[in-house]
Amino acid sequence: MNEKQCENVLDYLNEQLTEKEREEFEQHLRECPDCQAEVQELENLMGGIPAYMKEATPPAGMRERVLNDVFKDEENEHKNETEEKQAPVLSPKKPNKWKVWAGALAAGLLLSVGGNIFAGLQLQQLSSQNEDLESNLSDLQVALSKLEDRESENGDTMTPTERTQLASTGEAGSGVATLVDRNIGSELLVQVEELTQLEGDQVYQVWLIEGENPEPAGAFTTDGEGNGAVTFRIDEENQKSWDAIAITKEPKPNNQLPEGEVVLQAEL
Amino acid sequence: MSKPTDYELYEQIRNKDKTALETLYNRYEKLLYSFAHRMMKDQQAAEEVMQDVFIKLWRGKGAGQYVKERGKFSSWLLTITRNASIDLIRKKKAQEVEWDQRDSMNEEMPGVEEVVTDKEERDQLRKAIDTLPDEQQRMICLFYFQGLSQREIAEKCEIPLGTVKGRVRLALKKLREHLDEKGGTTDE
Ligand SMILES: [Zn+2]
Numbered sequence: 001m002n003e004k005q006c007e008n009v010l011d012y013l014n015e016q017l018t019e020k021e022r023e024e025f026e027q028h029l030r031e032c033p034d035c036q037a038e039v040q041e042l043e044n045l046m047g048g049i050p051a052y053m054k055e056a057t058p059p060a061g062m063r064e065r066v067l068n069d070v071f072k073d074e075e076n077e078h079k080n081e082t083e084e085k086q087a088p089v090l091s092p093k094k095p096n097k098w099k100v101w102a103g104a105l106a107a108g109l110l111l112s113v114g115g116n117i118f119a120g121l122q123l124q125q126l127s128s129q130n131e132d133l134e135s136n137l138s139d140l141q142v143a144l145s146k147l148e149d150r151e152s153e154n155g156d157t158m159t160p161t162e163r164t165q166l167a168s169t170g171e172a173g174s175g176v177a178t179l180v181d182r183n184i185g186s187e188l189l190v191q192v193e194e195l196t197q198l199e200g201d202q203v204y205q206v207w208l209i210e211g212e213n214p215e216p217a218g219a220f221t222t223d224g225e226g227n228g229a230v231t232f233r234i235d236e237e238n239q240k241s242w243d244a245i246a247i248t249k250e251p252k253p254n255n256q257l258p259e260g261e262v263v264l265q266a267e268l
Numbered sequence: 269m270s271k272p273t274d275y276e277l278y279e280q281i282r283n284k285d286k287t288a289l290e291t292l293y294n295r296y297e298k299l300l301y302s303f304a305h306r307m308m309k310d311q312q313a314a315e316e317v318m319q320d321v322f323i324k325l326w327r328g329k330g331a332g333q334y335v336k337e338r339g340k341f342s343s344w345l346l347t348i349t350r351n352a353s354i355d356l357i358r359k360k361k362a363q364e365v366e367w368d369q370r371d372s373m374n375e376e377m378p379g380v381e382e383v384v385t386d387k388e389e390r391d392q393l394r395k396a397i398d399t400l401p402d403e404q405q406r407m408i409c410l411f412y413f414q415g416l417s418q419r420e421i422a423e424k425c426e427i428p429l430g431t432v433k434g435r436v437r438l439a440l441k442k443l444r445e446h447l448d449e450k451g452g453t454t455d456e
Binding site: 010063 | 286289290293294297298299301302303305306311314315318319322323326327330331335337338339340342343344346347350351354391392393396411412415416417418421430432433436437440441443444447448
């Protein structure tokens, strides 16, 4: 009936369809006896294979850990939904004129920060004066994996590439900026801690700076302990080499140029 | 009292019945874990797969939603476990590549070569796969163990897109025939 759909059987079974394609195929599957027969035959053939694999004994306590996580996940899901609505974060979907950061980060520009670089997921290598930050990095990983989940729904993939530490210009605060490569463009993640409290409409604003020109790259507010985080999407077609990243305290959200003082920064 | 069927449990899970999920977990823990362990070759990674599968099942969205036109529930559960394993292999591979400072992430990942040639794992499956012609071994590797798309398989094997499904089906069928022939016997 719909031959185009009938060609999707294998990709359906291997979860190679986008969300939309999968839904369309499932609709088709309900109506197409040929596809039903094919899917069922393949599933049956594959379903018999694991019986011939070597058995493994589940580790002690796995049942409790898995089930606890499953039921906990549900609570987190709800919590995240509300948090996301409240956060005055510049949406990554915001049409952006910024250019990437390209290979600049990867190319060692982080070296100027001095010994505070670490690659990939080697989180332990954070410099020792930032031990507090280290404990917060698990949050960053959560943020990363959340992003990853979001991306994988679109059939996109991403890989964390580089992180650099943001140095305080005054006495308070520290942070980490992470660049994540995606199939298309990249994503900048910034996480901070122990910044001073915001008042009124104030926000912390992230800027990517090329020469003299800062461009907004996401904003965030902090919690009671001065912790905050934001992600920002950089499209591939907007290539640019950034010289620095800075975080300012702005009197109001959505400033296109900085008005407030710089609180954290790193040369790129 | 008769035991609830898988499908009955699934319906209860959709209504957020925790006991139903626990029952289903007990029923499939051994099978799914053994499978994930075989794919991941690592206890912790296999547990991660289990977690992923049961979270998907509990959320009941997207690929975590069972469509009864697919046929047997247990086969579907194994398929999502297979896909979750492949996903995690890809992620871990990407991280390793990252860590090794290689400049590009290619699509290489532990395929049937690694999964099946491991010397400690000379199980019946391995033996049965070995007896297949190379082309069929390759189909099983690319489709079943690496989870590639139809197009990727066509490109790798340089065969027309339209022939991939037939070849995968034939390879799986032959594999099953070999497995069933040998039954529970080992020839050593
Ligand atoms: Zn069809």
